[in-house]
Amino acid sequence: MNIALIGFGNVGQGFAAILRDKANDLHAQYGFDGKIVAVATGSRGTLYDPKGLDINALLIAIETGDLSAYPESATLERNWIVQRIATESNADAVVEVSPTNLQTGQPALDICYAALDSGKHVVLANKGPVAVAYHDLMKRAQAANKLVRFEATVMAGTPSIRLALQVLAGCKITSAKGILNGTTNYILTQMEGGMAYGSALQQAQELGYAETDPSGDVDGWDAAGKAIILGAALFGKQWTLDDLDVTGISGISSDDVAAAKQAGERWKLIATVTPEGGVVRPVRLSLADPLAGVGGATNAITYASDLMGDVTLIGAGAGRKETGFAALADLLDIHRLT
């Protein structure tokens, strides 16, 4: 399978490294041979080699800051724009791991459309296109007889999407309720340990969980984007951020946390998704709730269903390897089904 990688930050590099390190296993166990034929970045260059790029050389080049350090070869092209890669390259699948824009989904959305329209499968770690245009993406995919997968967009490689859409097939899922943002869960966990909100946030930033501008996390928008994706995937809804009821954690004080603790409860930033709508807000959970025990930057989701009652999945919600694995898992699924 020839792969075009759109975006080559942490997740893209993690994915490439997995593809390199697991090449033998993937061939032996699943008959899967993934070859990266193109890498496109926003400002650090673009490479296309229809014969395949060398992953080691890619990772070394990007460490110098720029793909221009990637060695020359007779078949290498350096100046293709992203749209051309999506359209004209010999990739079988486009893996979209560029930064998320939850308002427009762009520029990634148009890249996805171009890829599908020219007969390529699409795998996304980028939440934007999935949140903004889930149904259009699925329609285009169906028209092209290609597949769209997006496991990485919710809980990284922890298979929240596959669990709901494939593994629980036959069950009717009636709601999803999850801890979908690791940064805020880390902060709340530290606060329960006695740390003040500001210090916990600073620590989350130092650990790389939170951005320099942490508002996307602490104000609930990251979790809201994931709630939109779940609303679309589970219930066929196409909400915008404005349709959701979103409250972040910045209003939670140390006193609030202590009061919950004393009552045998815990504050968690919970995203709840039902056919009626999506809500993101801090909730005091009883310790008997499996989500209450989820500490640190870990994520979790509980699906309520007709036949199986509650099924809860707990695992990583971010990380280079963990998100890179999600893209691999999606490609393996496509490989198995095609």
Added chain:
Amino acid sequence: MNIALIGFGNVGQGFAAILRDKANDLHAQYGFDGKIVAVATGSRGTLYDPKGLDINALLIAIETGDLSAYPESATLERNWIVQRIATESNADAVVEVSPTNLQTGQPALDICYAALDSGKHVVLANKGPVAVAYHDLMKRAQAANKLVRFEATVMAGTPSIRLALQVLAGCKITSAKGILNGTTNYILTQMEGGMAYGSALQQAQELGYAETDPSGDVDGWDAAGKAIILGAALFGKQWTLDDLDVTGISGISSDDVAAAKQAGERWKLIATVTPEGGVVRPVRLSLADPLAGVGGATNAITYASDLMGDVTLIGAGAGRKETGFAALADLLDIHRLT
């Protein structure tokens, strides 16, 4: 898909009811049309109708205690033995839900072999054949180009097997650690609430969690059978019960439970499976362990893996609907792959 149901107790009836109640959804969403053509019981009769049996009439008949109450029809056969159904019926898949024998796997194991050898897929809720002869079953299936599925054998319909074998494909799983027996978890949870062991056991029996002879549960053998299945499926091992280190919960006193509680810990009967072996024993878990928060008859499993770290799945471990769903999920998987 024509289905022969071997065993028509709680799980078999649950499965049949789901197939009836979900028929329209399964057809519309997955193009799946499941028809029960045969039902075999140990002592309550056997029915075979190549045109399909009426599920309502089956459920009404078995309520009278015996399948002889099932109405006559021109194509109905009443006296086929199980082996003949597995061999000569027009079933595409045999669903084995008869009682488990962890020592020999029989008589179910021979039924499974006969089914595979005569070109039928096999779905098991019966742990015996999977625990005793995993590799032989897989070899026979491969030779016949048919599939064997056994989701129901560990954690009922909570997809512990599919998660490990399919969804986490690409990850190397290094260990599994689980609460795999609901009865003992229920007893330990009640003891933590202050109840004595004997009363908690009695309550578990009244609720139908524990058998009249509870030793299979409380002495750890049920969990051990599941550990054997995980050892085979995850690590290619073929252990017997004698190969495992098994300790039940009957040695756990109220004082032990109280001491753990005071230390911020909880006793759980934990099955641990690694390539080196399987252990079932009561363990004091820190409350930070996601398994510690799993109360009542609920089951849970944590897979440790190279790329994803720990992934934990929590859900029902028993139940008529929940185990029936597992068989349906397996059939849907077979339907999708064939």
